[in-house]
Amino acid sequence: MSYLVLARKWRPRRFEDIVGQSHITRVLRNAVSAGRIAHAYLFTGVRGVGKTTAARILAKALNCEKGPTPEPCDQCNACSEIANGSAIDVYEIDGASNRGIDEVRQIIENVKYQPAKSRFKIYIIDEVHQVTKDAFNALLKTLEEPPSFVKFILATTEPHRLPETILSRCQRFDFRRIMVREIVQRLSEISKQEGLQITEGALLLLAREAEGSMRDAQSLLEQVLSYAAPGAGAGNAGAMIDESLLQEILGVAERKVLYDLSNAVLQGDAKRCVELVADVVVQGWDIPRLSRELVEHFRNLLVVRLTQDSPSSSFSRLLDLPDQEVGELKVQATELSADTLLDYFRFMARGDEEVARSAYPRFSLETVLVRLATLPKAAPIAEIVERLEKMERRLSGGAGHNRPRPGGEERAAAEKAEPEGQPPESGSAENGTEEVWRKFVAFVMKEKKILGSHLEQVHPLEMPPGPLKIGVGERYHFTYLQDPENMALLKELARRFFSQEVAVAITSLGARKPELKNGGQGGGDPPKAESDSGGDIVKETLRIFGGSVRGIKRET
Incomplete structure (x- = not known):
């Protein structure tokens, strides 16, 4: 008798022999026991997980001389012929080489004839996703209402390529990848039967290399078996296969x-x-x-x-x-x-x-x-935000008509001093206007932080009880505040803060030239900010994420 590879020699012959697919084998066995056998099944899953094997066992369960039975005897003529691939009423068709409409027409023509000697005529179509669209369309009616003695079992690794009309006519079973532990257990049983001495670590490496496919794992085991078998080389007969030796055989990293x-x-x-x-x-x-x-x-x-x-x-x-x-x-x-x-x-x-x-x-x-x-350890988000705020305050601490951002304590004090709905005291002095504006920005920061951060970068031109006019120097802030949704939110917050309806107007001030800290007078260069050289945080950010500093922009 010719040599059989391990994948064929140890192919499961009963439902309970199928490894890692108990959720499917249980349904199929119960369906056979109860007589609730569908006319079409679709088996999906990656390679080597038991789709075709399950289809053959289901065919044996249906055509066994003692059946239909969930436990085929595997001894009668019907079971033996199906196991050997010689059953005349079980057709195993390769969808890749029989994908055209002519082959499907032949199937349609043959299904109307009674089986030659078995209980059912069973068509197992492997790699069914290779069948053409026209062939699928021709098969629709037969697949939906076949004769009572005909069963279809379709198998595919790519169910997404099947038409919805085919999927809706089949009972679908998704075969999952087999777990490493289950593959190791099965390989250990085969190794004992084959007389192979192999360590558990080596079996684990084999199972991991198989990536969930039992057939791939058995093929790798056969390669190892050939290495350790008598005649493979001097001193190799009966050798113990350990992890290091297996890595040398397969060429994989330990x-x-x-x-x-x-x-x-x-x-x-x-x-x-x-x-x-x-x-x-x-x-x-x-x-x-x-x-x-x-x-x-x-x-x-x-x-x-x-x-x-x-x-x-x-x-x-x-x-x-x-x-x-x-x-x-x-x-x-x-x-x-x-x-x-x-x-x-x-x-x-x-x-x-x-x-x-x-x-x-x-x-x-x-x-x-x-x-x-060289990647620095991740710091907590709160710490990063705090460091960024400190850096921003240092960068914005230079001269200009912008007032530095108030610190957390000042902002909290402003919110506490001015609760919602309490109107500020009016004053004609510029300091009074700035104080009212600062409190309003603090109130907006409390309600909508993003909007408040934009208001911190603009300037009040006129304050209520008249309209609220805001001067914006940067185009980015101008575009954000002009957005209808943001404008509506700003009007609502202004109404709540000033306890009256407030008309809001946004005015572009255009680009302004930076001023020195001493008011633009005197010689000498302006003091360099820490950002001239990028600062430690900026340098670290560029190192991690890549890029370069194209320029430094000072807000005035």
Whole structure:
């Protein structure tokens, strides 16, 4: 007998043998038991998760000589023929090579004939999304009302490419990716049956490389089995396959490299990051794949940090990893805030796109890791806002006709001194007008902070009891205040503050030349603001996000 690959040799023969799809197999078994068998099924999911296998088992359950039964005997002629692919009443059709309207017409012509010797005539159409639109349209009527002895089972990896008219005529079952733990368990059983000595860590690496596909995992296991089998080479017969040997066979980076790289990043050791990437290149591992695994690793660190106080059951749902690796992630994420880990993940994900597009992926990955290693730890938002306000006050502390922004204590005192609805005392002196304007701005800041921030940058030309005229020097503030929605809000706030209807007018003052702090008199240069050189905060912002200072604009 010719050799069968592991994926075919260990193909499930009963519903309970299908790994990781219990939510589907239970429904199918109950449907067969109750006699509620639909005329058309649609199985969707990624490659190698059991779609075609489930279709064959369902065909055996329907045509078994002891059935229909949810437990096909797998011994009768019908079950054996379906398992061998020689059943004359079970048609397995490849949708990629039988995609035209002529092939579909042949199906339509044949469905009206009774099955030759089985209970049902079953059509299994794999990769059905490859069928043309005209062929789908020709199949609609037959798929909606087939003869009672005909069943359709469609399988696809891309259900979004199917017409809605096809989807609505089928019972849809979505096969999910198989979890790493389930793949490891199945591979362990196959390894014992095949006499392969392999460690659990190596099985875990195989399962992770399969990315949720049992067929891919079995294909990788067969490659390992060929390496360890007698005759593969001197001294290799019966060899124990461990993680390091498996990494050499498959050419993938070991998990330890991920932890070494992430530790170097977290410790700010950019030199170590470059050295580790060089080691990976020397060993011939795939750089883009390593980059993708680093993205996943930082994501795992973030999830562990967010769920560190959650019960252990939540980790199995969010992290498809063994308990030992979850513990290592906890240790690594303990000293870091969620904001810091979020920054690491965001920059790594963005850098992975650069690595994937780059003609020099090694250099791109090195650049990304150096950037991460030199990235400052994220500070709390409140602290950043406070630092920005201090910097703004320093930058606006120069000369000019604008009054510096009142501090937090002054603003609070103004709000306390002037409650809503209490009209200010009128005065003809300029200082009185400025005082009323300051209190009005403080009131607006309390109600609508964004609007108040714009009012702090403009000037009162006339105050109630007459109209409220506002002079605006910058086009940006002028455009914002002229917006009908913002103008209506400003009128409403003015009415509430002055306890009367107030007409509001916005006047453009045009560009003004900056004045020196000494009133424009005297020689010497004006004092330099801290922003002339960018300031520490500006420099750090440019270093992190890139860019350059194109010019410095002083408000007057």
